[in-house]
Amino acid sequence: MHKITFFERFEADILAGRKTITLRDESESGVIAGQTLPVHTLEADRWFCDIRIIAVQEVEFDGLSDKEAHQENMTLEQLKQVIQEIYPGITHLYKISFELC
């Protein structure tokens, strides 16, 4: 992957450092620790920052906890709902931790 996209509604949280992970399916897991990536909005493909990947870890949907929710600036209930909307029925996720460049 040479760039990563996020829904526009998460832009402010990412730029403020309130959202420091993203949970993706296997098709969007192809990043490695240390890599720097430009971040674009999904809707308009507009660049808004660069991030550095800190880690990529496999996690189960049922294993998500308040820790991941906090890292997403959401409640666990909100996070699970968001993931179900984006990836209906998903059980296996990739937790991508990042920092702003």
Ligand SMILES: CC(=O)Nc1ccn([C@@H]2O[C@H](CO)[C@@H](O)[C@H]2O)c(=O)n1
């Ligand atoms: C193609 C594309 O952009 N896809 C996605 C997929 C996920 N996410 C966010 O990651 C977290 C867990 O899934 C939540 O905050 C999601 O909303 C996103 O912003 N954009």
